[in-house]
Amino acid sequence: MAAIQIEFDVPAQMRDGTVLRADVYRPGGTGPWPVLLSRLPYGKQTPLAGIVLDPLAAARRGFMVVIQDTRGRFASEGQWEPWTYEESDGYDTVRWAAALPGASGSVGMIGASYFGNTQWMAALSKPPELKAIAPMVTWSDPDDGLWTRGGAIELGITAPWTLMMGTDALMRRHSTDPAALVGSLGRLVQDLDGLADGGYGELPAGRFPAFARxxxxxxxxxxxxxxxxxxxxxxxAGRHDEVDLPTFQVGGWYDIFAQGTLDNFAAMRSAGRSATLIMGPWSHANQQHVVGDVNFGFAANSAFMGMRGRLHDLQLDWCQRTIGDGEALEPDTGKVLLFVMGINQWREETEWPLSRAVDTHFHLRADGRLTPEPPSIAEQPDEFTYDPMNPVPTTGGALLLSDEFRPGPLDQTAVEAREDVLVFTTEPLTEDVEVTGRVRAVLFTATGGPSTDWVARLCDVDENGVSRNVTDGIVRVRAAKPGEAAEHVVDLWSTSIVFRAGRRIRVQVTSSNFPRWDRNLNTGEPEETATTGRVARQQVFHDPARPSRIVLPVVPPA
Structure with missing residues (x-):
């Protein structure tokens, strides 16, 4: 295996004649070798590609590795259009890779985020040589984490991602005009660097001016x-039963696509497919053990995995079992490995969601209390003023924004000091409370405008009173009746955490989390045209007829 051979920019012709190019890594010897394929738009030689799939390590394990630039990116021909061609190009590329000299004819795919989705698209196209996929940190429904969440625009990721992807597009566009290239790149970088300092605030959010510029x-x-x-x-989403392949899925509790990973796994299991799941305490681009303000212990690091070895090696082990002999094997039914925050331990399970978790209601109460008991008498609603021109700033969470905004669990002191953020807190817990599963808030609210947003956030408050975010969500109300109470359910996605005895559980309720999500301007105008905001008076009810609450999937002690 010492004599690994590398070919650069190997051409593959797609069905419409467009040529895509890949780097091919072959182990020493004559083969045949199973193929590990990755298709990404970020440059096949970028360090990011090597972090997700180390081609030399995989070649030493006896895999032929193929890393391809997607259509219209870097060395590949064609017009760059996100997503449009990934299903057809995925099919053609798998068939081409399986027929390369030295290939066994069996292909597996691996990759993260965009190149996690290129795996799903290839699998949906059903090339016969594709035997397994291993997507990391990718979505299921793009309207649940990629494009929108709860009806609000995922502006935080949309703006920097689009602008960063524009560098290669501009280099192609002005390849014969150096002066135009320098000018256009300079303006692009200026917009990218200026996002946190006002750029995110450009309107209309639904037809973002920087993209048009x-x-x-x-x-x-x-x-x-x-x-x-x-x-x-x-x-x-909705197509998992079309994928008759084993899958190895990896996600993080603070990843922008955390719920998508879980939904993909659950759907594949429901379809009767072999599926493996690993969920760490990680963010989208950080699989180490310190995320946000919290050190989860070195066992959480993807290089260690609680003495299980490197995550990359676990993936290659699985690929060896599924495609290693060039035939479609029957792997085991799959495993579930969850990192339980709070106690900072990996735990093996056999299912997701956990059937033993019990939905437990904690009720919003007067004077900022959060209690298992619902209100038995009338309590005055809590009120605040939401001004979209002064939104609550994004502070941690499962996010991927410009670099000024750190993901993960962060100190919420500044957020909770704002007058437009309601805070509800339990008494110190007398025993540990494990919450593992999907969290939702049921809010009875009223607004003074024709449209508004509701944001709910679950927090862990330590013995020193420091509150850190665990998970959150948003729902956009498009046809509100001003001043009229209505019930709204906010999906906070999923988590796994033990709230330790002596700590407290906290819930924040507000109407913005910007620039993670675009601001609701409270006017009811479409996001594609709205440029003027109005202030709204907000009410949150908690009385016997309108018991606002958070629903936590509590796992009973063993």
């Missing part, structure tokens, strides 16, 4: 609204 294809929110049929180009 640079004439760039955006991540897909705007196009999906213009062309609803096109939205299927990266949607996995």
């Amino acid at each position: 640079h004439d760039l294809p955006e991540v897909g929110y705007e196009r999906s609204r213009r062309e609803p049929g096109w939205a299927t180009s990266c949607r996995v």
Whole structure:
């Protein structure tokens, strides 16, 4: 295996004649070798590609590794359009890779985020040589974490991702005009660097001005609204039964696509497929043991995995079992490995969600209390004023924004000191409370405007009174009746954490989390045209007829 052979920019012709190029890594010897394929738009030689799939390590394990630039990116020909061609190009590339000299004819795919989705799209196209996929930190429904969440635009990721992807697009566009290239790149970088300092605030959010200034294809929110049929180009939700392959899925509790990973796993299990799941305490781009303000212990690091070895090696072990002999094997039914925060331990399970978890209600109460008991007498609603021109700033969470905004669990002191953030807290817990599963808030609210947002956030308050976010969510109310109470359910996605004895559970309720999600301007105008905001008076009710609450999946002690 010492004599690994590398070919650069190997051409693969797609069905329409477009040539895509890949780097191919072959182990020493003559083969045949199973193929590990990764298709990404970020440059096949970028360090990011090597972090997700170390081609030399995989070649030493006896895999032929193929890393390809997707259409219209870097060395590949064609027009860059996010998502549009990944299903057809995935099919053609798998068939091409399986026929390369030395290939066994059996292909597996591996990759994260965008190149996690290219795996799902290839699998949905059903090339016969594709035997397994191993997607990391990728979504299921793009309208649940990629384009929107709860109806609000995922502006935080849309803006920097689109602008960063624009560098290669501009280099292609101005390849014969150095002066134009320098100018256009300079303006692009200025917009990218200025996002946190006002750029995110440009309006309208649904037709973001920076994208038009640079004439760039955006991540897909705007196009999906213009062309609803096109939205299927990266949607996995609803199609899992079409994928008859084993899957190895990896996610993080503070990843922007955390729920998508869990939903993909659960759907594959429900379809009767072999599926493996690993969920760490990680964010989208950080699989180490310190995330946000919290050190989860070195066991949480993907290089260690609680003495299980490197995550990358666990993935390669699984690939060896599923495609290693060039045939479609029957792997085990799959495993579930969850990192339980709070106690900072990995735990093996056989299912997700956990059937033993019990939905337990904690009720919002007067004077900022959070109690298992619902209100038995009338309590005055809590009120605040929401001004979209002074939104609650994004402070931690499962997010991927410009670099000024750190993901993960962060100190919420500044957020909770704002007058437009309601805070409800339990008494110190007398025993540990484990919450593992999907969290939701049921809020009875009223607004003074025709449209508004409701944000709920679950927090862990330590013995020193420091509150740190665990998980959150948003729901956009598009047709509110001003001043009229209505019930709204906020999906906070999923988590696994033990709230330790002596600590407290806290819930925040507010109407913004910006720039993670675009601001609701409280006017009811479409996001594609709205540029003027109005102030709204907000009410949150907690009385016997309108018991606002958070629902936590509590796991009973063993």
